[in-house]
Amino acid sequence: MTTTRSEVVYTPTFTDGDEFRLPTFKLLQQDGTLYDGAETPDLDRDKALRIYRAMVFTRVLDERMLAAQRQGRLSFYMQCTGEEAAVIGSTAALDDADMIMAQYREQGALAYRGFTTDEFMNQLFGNEQDYGKGRQMPIHYGSAKLHYMTISSPLATQIPQATGYAYGQKLAGKGHCTITYFGEGAASEGDFHAALNMAAVHKVPVIFFCRNNGYAISTPAIEQFAADGVAPRAFGYKMQVIRVDGNDILAVHEATKAARRMAVEDNCPVLIEAMTYRLAAHSSSDDPSGYRSKKEEEAWREKDPILRMQRWLLDRQWWNEDDEKALQESLRREVLETMKRAEKRPPPALETLVSDVYDEVTPALAEQFEHLKMHIRKYPEAYPKSAGQAKGGA
Template identity: 55%
Template sequence: MASLWLARASSQLARRAAARRPPPRPARHGSGQPTSSWFLGSVPQAALGSPALDTSRRGFCSVRRFAGESSAAAAAAAVVDEEPESGFAAGDQQAVDFPGGKVSFVAEMNFLPESTRERINCYRVLDDDGRTISGSRFQEVSRELALKMYSEMVTLQIMDTIFYEAQRQGRISFYLTSNGEEAINIASAAALSMDDIVLPQYREPGVLLWRGFTLQEFANQCFGNKLDYGKGRQMPIHYGSNRLNYFTVSSPIATQLPHAVGAAYSLKMDKKDACAITYFGDGGTSEGDFHAALNFAAVMEAPVIFFCRNNGWAISTPTTEQFRSDGVVIRGQAYGIRGIRVDGNDALAVYSAIHAAREMAVTEGRPILVEVLSRSMEFHYLKCTKKTSVYN
């Protein structure tokens, strides 16, 4: 009964609206007389140049346009507002300015797919044998810079080995290595300026090493002695240096991301030729701070580089249990942020990508999202043993 009543009521409303509708009149373009047309009605293509919203009548949203119709016709058309009926047909070109921007209308109900049809490509410069891939585009490095990058990667690995053994011997309480991610540390640091502000996670000691932090200073922090800048108040590997524009590591995951946006915006306000860069893992993208920071950076147009190390695991949680999207880089598009995916085992690709990202961030005043695919060669942290590690 309810459906029958509804059908009859709809039919009566349709007949009443048809009786009230004035006969169509040909538009006389150029007369300059504004008329109203329902935003779901048939809007001439010429009227789509600069539509605006008129929400003053009964809460309905209509498009204001100049079609050349008389004011009498406009008054007659206003009667239809009570029971609007659309002459909209598939293929009609219609658009309207909503508060979020100008959008076009379609008659088909199409849902956005849950993912892109093809996965985002991964940028690399060197092949598996270390040879330059033919046709690759990259930032040239001098022989001296290449040797320094290699030397610092070796130094970082040796430092990790020494502190790893010290932790196993009980000399320090906690340690975390960068084995397998040396290129990420050193190559990205080499592409930055010393004026750029670094907001790290806990796996970027190589960035600090590149900037001039000595092995003795690393040891002071890990042992928490009187020469430690934090005077033993921080956990081991929570380095920091005001002199080197390197924020102190924070234990909570992804809390440094919104801070990086604020630091970048301050650089922009001061008109400095510098940017901020923040490092985090794939697990950090599952935190709310990641999404808040990306939206914050996009809206404020902050010169910040979001550097995500995606090694497939957040301690014991694989990426398949964290998100269904195509990795991390695709998320930037939802916030209006440019991004790139890079091979983290290719030092030249990482250097080139960060060099270009920094140039865009500083000169264009925009955030950049960089996803680096890598493979960690050690346990997540060194309180694990082979007997208890989730990786065995």
């Protein structure tokens, strides 16, 4: 049985789909004014300032924590720099109870929802107050109360998981959806295609949000795919799709708000491709000078999404230079002071290595744990005494 609805032709007819080039949705220019013909979005002052604070906080956090990594105080870090509008603008368009399944560069989503500076730092330093109990490397955040699924390292695993979770939301019928974030590099993984196909077939309320930042680590987009970006792939799955300027906070917010409405009201999966740029290195282990030029980076710095929103706020007289100075100073002080507290907290108790793995600690894990304690007692000089180890009985 066929499900296609194509017309019949009697000569070979081929197409590469190039005639279906997608436009890019924009509202806000870099000078802070709207494009001619663009309608002023329905965004009130309080929400706009909440968005802006989250953007600035994310930038400050990224700058300080990369510096901490370079000082040897932190093992690893990944920045959101340059992509704040894509992440925070889309999160702000959701209901706070909608599920977020992030990749690894969406700390701004947590900041917008109210993840505290202490909570960020506890995870980054893996101390005794880390929700993940120090089991993960830095930036692998998670928060049940903020509906933010814990990040995992393998690329694209969260995309099919988002489809499955959204299917559950559809069955629950409580009017919620799931958004999943990923880069254009992750869209080259098989999980991306499996997830979109399942979502389209089962009609689930999920938003696939692709941050097309130009590079999959060092591989430029031009070497990843020959088509017009990621967005046209939605046609193959009969899915709603939009391409948006990822550095335009207003356009991202409006596009995601409309996508959420379709997802929740019509159980319609949506693909959003946000065109942006990773101004920072891929991670603290990466040196982007080996694969892109300073000239290219500087051209994108002129499109800074935070500066663009700041100018819009100034133009509307919702913000001023004194407000900006006070915010920057308070956030820098808050991040620095919180970091100093977090890195002094002891690590999690040793027994947390095996607790919560299963409902009850299995005999095999218990045996491994005893061997670990024996090892630490045998080589105490290699394991400095800490409150966490003391609690574990080593």
